[in-house]
Amino acid sequence: MGVLLEVKNLGISFGGLRAVDGLNMTINEGALVGLIGPNGAGKTTAFNMLTGVYRPTDGTILLDGKSLVGKKPAEICQEGVARTFQNIRLFTQMSVLDNVKVALHNSIRYNLATSFLHLPSYFSKEKEMDEEALKILKIFELDTYADTNASNLPYGKQRKLEIARALATNPKLLLLDEPAAGMNPNETKELMETIELIRKEFKVTILLIEHDMKLVSGICEYLYVLNFGTELAHGTPAEVLNDPKVVKAYLGE
Numbered sequence: 001m002g003v004l005l006e007v008k009n010l011g012i013s014f015g016g017l018r019a020v021d022g023l024n025m026t027i028n029e030g031a032l033v034g035l036i037g038p039n040g041a042g043k044t045t046a047f048n049m050l051t052g053v054y055r056p057t058d059g060t061i062l063l064d065g066k067s068l069v070g071k072k073p074a075e076i077c078q079e080g081v082a083r084t085f086q087n088i089r090l091f092t093q094m095s096v097l098d099n100v101k102v103a104l105h106n107s108i109r110y111n112l113a114t115s116f117l118h119l120p121s122y123f124s125k126e127k128e129m130d131e132e133a134l135k136i137l138k139i140f141e142l143d144t145y146a147d148t149n150a151s152n153l154p155y156g157k158q159r160k161l162e163i164a165r166a167l168a169t170n171p172k173l174l175l176l177d178e179p180a181a182g183m184n185p186n187e188t189k190e191l192m193e194t195i196e197l198i199r200k201e202f203k204v205t206i207l208l209i210e211h212d213m214k215l216v217s218g219i220c221e222y223l224y225v226l227n228f229g230t231e232l233a234h235g236t237p238a239e240v241l242n243d244p245k246v247v248k249a250y251l252g253e
């Protein structure tokens, strides 16, 4: 398995605040890796740099050997990086199916004339997209909600739909920002199974931020720990979660 993501000496300053400093990560194709750390450690900021929301002040980000630094979020999505957010960001007034179809436009294209004039190929592409979107929804057991307004889904299913939508862009790397936030233990368990399933079905590499240590140690094979913007530890969950430095960072003194 080759390296998919290589992050070297990544850093960003906001005025006087060094939010991330000297972050190094090497993530192999097909891996399922966790990025953990106490509140305010810089995890979401790291995601924002990986997805082009923030431009790093220092360091390099290579996806498949290609630099992502300086690219816009839409370009980075085209390169194969998709994400979900800590606070769910669905198109709430659209149906579940349409939420996924919007993302499919990233991978299935037709020209403007075909679309405006509703030429025959427009309908066949639309049908193709409906089928593809339903296929993705089925994996998440959301196909029966296809016509439901996204805002009417229960919370746990909205989180799943956000992941489904991210996957519809056909990413190489999927970034999940606290996917289990606000979920009850049953929903979290279901989510863990879903994450493992999509990794196999979509052959996608996953990097996730998560505070739920049961989820992290249950499914991640490798962890990076941030604390006050710097890398505190990295290794297997067993190594990292038994590391006195990590325990101290989480529990305080």
Ligand SMILES: Nc1ncnc2c1ncn2[C@@H]1O[C@H](COP(=O)(O)OP(=O)(O)OP(=O)(O)O)[C@@H](O)[C@H]1O
Pocket (backbone or CB within 6 Å): 014, 017, 019, 037, 038, 039, 040, 041, 042, 043, 044, 045, 046, 086
């Ligand atoms: N745009 C910004 N301007 C100024 N400071 C920022 C900005 N974005 C993040 N920060 C600061 O950077 C630090 C890291 O924040 P970040 O949200 O990345 O932490 P986190 O590890 O994701 O925390 P949590 O687990 O609470 O979500 C915080 O001190 C935060 O206030």
